[in-house]
Amino acid sequence: MIINDIKANKLVSAATCIFMAVTAMLLGLSILLYASLADSIDSLMTEAKTPDFLQMHTGELDEDDVNSFSQQREDIEAMQICTFLNLQNSQISIGNESFENNMQDNGLSCQSSLFDYLVDADNKVIYPSEGEVYVPVCYRKEYGIKSGDVMRIGKEELIVAGFLRDSQMNSMMASSKRFLISEPDYERLRQLGSEEYLIEFRLKDGSDINAFATAYKDAGLPDNGPTITYPLIRMMNALSDGMMILVILLVSVVVLLISMLCIRYIILTQLEKDKTGIGMLKAVGISRRDIRKLYMSKYLILSVVGCMTGVIAAIITAKPVGAQMRELYGNAGNTGLIYALMILGALAAEGMILLSVSRLLHRTDRISAADALYGRGSFGKKKNLWLPAMIITATAMFMILVPQNMKSTIEAPEFVTYMGIGESHIRIDVRQTGNVRKIAGEVTEDIGHDNRVRDYVLMETGSYRTILQNGSSYDLMIENGDHSRFPVRYTEGRYPENDREIALSVLNAEEMGVKLGDEIIVCKEMKDGTAEEISCSVCGIYSDITNGGKTAKACMKDPDDATPVMWSIIYLSLADEDLTREWTNEYQDRYSSFESGVKVTLIADYLKGTYGQTIRNISKAAAVSSVMACFVLFIVMLLLIRLVVWRERNDSSLKKALGFTSSDIRMEYLKKTVTYILPGIVLGVFAGIVPGQSLAALLLRSMGAYSFRFIIDPLTVFAAAPAMIAVSAVLAAILSLTEVKRIHAWECLRAGALK
């Protein structure tokens, strides 16, 4: 009986099954990807023994100080100092590909002795032979590198023996990349670059990393470079793929809601259609519970088929969607548990749908056998089916626009201002050199003579001890310079205008517990060896991702301030924007003669280098989401309009009897479709921009971008996306309306009774 019913209502049964399958697939896929990512990252970080605390340092290093500190503390499990040989990107090439335009700090490392291992595709520790190099796996696809290729560093050559996973620098959001070579090769190549130290600690279980970090600073140990902790590494690893998973999860929740709504309409329509049948069943004495069970079994069968199809589809889709993830972090170890979780997710989705079905079926109790037999009474208020069509159009629009807007925002040049970087054309970094101040001064002077440069500003970053109002002290990386020239986006307040003002990054402000207007005492090391304390008021708070999001901006210009400059950045814009690449290349060549440490970068390239991976993932998610939205809308409209046509069959038959042609009736429906989808599109565009922005802001907050606003691509938002939605809806309508031809003029005379 159930099978016959499914056969008799092929379209409706198929649509119900498709909704159930798509919901199960999306929810299953999000769980599968999320669990795989979390598990792979954990496996990688466990196998590679990622450090809990890492201090990068450039310059002199007294190992004894670090050793004695580590011996004194009981929370340290192991300590090691690794070296990283920073290379000029222009020196590096692999195969025929040059690394000249690469944005990362690329360098050579040897395998660590105790922990922080560089591992292969099976997460096994790699020990390269002499003459061999292992390349970070993230470059494999980007540069089309394969084993056996030759890597050239200046005139030196190494053979690519394979690819490595670096548990702390795998993500493109980490700014450095380590190439693994043997110790003899490292010694031989040492003179090609500048050496940096990675002072790494593994802490005992349950140790407080923050307390350890403060103790490290307080001990006055080497800290000329960023500090990185285990949670930060984990977050960076998770972010680029995590964003995509979040988008898929968002889509799956939307699809679940749409499915529940549509299945509700399908059932209500079906019940109306079966009214006399239900009356008959009631009349012959079948209990209300048994009638519900009869319907429930049908939906249970459809749900089982849908769930199985969904799970299979999720497993198939996970392969291409999670390819990058697997390459970077490896296969998840605990596949049994992950698949169990995925199936559980799919079952949960089906469970929610079946629960709503079960509640709806209680409506069969509402009418008596007599009423049902005579076609009287109703299972619920006859709903306007066009309204859900409008809402679903808006939802589909929203599904397309949010990821698209996120993509266009991250791709937009002004996005850097959310990231703590001024909106300029070019930045010149002066780092890892003995005398940053002197070299930066020379470069600035050089630029000052170049009349192609429209504007430039020099920023010098140093580590200053600060004292808060409650007496606690805090080390701040303060970037000194004129912040009015290429301002970043301030979440609150504005840039510092005088030496008594300071702006803090959101993370710093949160961690220090200060707000706008609070006073902070900044300690300067003076040339005469004394320390001077000045009180600065917090004038602005901005979002930042550079240096782990913990920075500060000020404009303290004191010639007697002897606080060492850790690095300098010169931001500049040219009068003619078209010349930027040429100018960048020219200055790159010019400064390649400096011993090291001067890097000229196009901001656009910097952005691409840092966020390329994220943009690619979001693009992928945006494409999946757009296809999904159009597909869901198509199916829903197909179904809804079919239901409308079915419900208004008598009216259409009457119209035919009165002389309307099938085309006239179809045209009326098409006009109505357009009348309802247009406001749906407008609503969707609005939702995709306004509430969508808040939603995206929540996601981007995790990337360090605060007070986020969409930077939209008008062509996509106002033309392409609405066109996609309109075409999907109208195509579905045209297809559904073929049914009108099958309505006969005489039907209204036979079945009649509209009143």
Next chain:
Amino acid sequence: MKELLTVKHLGKADILKDINFEIKEGEMVAVMGPSGSGKSTLLYNVSGMDDPDTGEVMLGDTVITGMNEDEKAELRLKRMGFVFQQMNVLENLNIIDNIVLPSLHADRKRKKEYCERAMELMEGFHIGDLAERKVSEVSGGQLQRACICRSMISEPEIIFADEPTGALNQTAATEVIESFLKINRDGTTILMVTHDSRIASMCERILYILDGEIRGELKLGKKEQNDNREREQKTVRWLAEMGW
């Protein structure tokens, strides 16, 4: 008078067998027969709502059989009117909008003219004050008279009525048949399927159909004042002879 509707050798599956009849301009003809005799099927087939398997139907000089759906729709729109037993109307429209629906569909530009004509017709059938009412706010008899107005709005050559009083009480049925007589007196041809011998006796002719065949015909002539009783008796006797 000229023939308006000509039906020759009409056949449809086992329901209608070799049906032949003609209706002249200005005539009012009833088709009677027991349930399942094929009355409604006959109506669908002669009005172009369904396609017969064999035979030919002509409205004036126009051959309906063989026309495509769109051509038949246009014919129904412009040259035919329909009144149904169940008073099929669109519930989301008010009374006057239901009346002008077919004519507006034919020519939207003449909306004002059609509304005026609809009001005229409604006044003629004593339902002028119901124009703006919802379908659910009027009685069955009033609604059926509104349906007759709808059938008249495009000034059709012929009106097909399928059990027009079938769902009405005695008083409402009398009001409706009075309305039919009025439009027939004004020159409109009517072909009506009915179960009610009293209603049928008001027509000029009655065709009796049984098992898909026309078994007999009663000619009563034009209705005149105060001849109801005589016509009814004659009809009942004839029906009894036919085995009714």
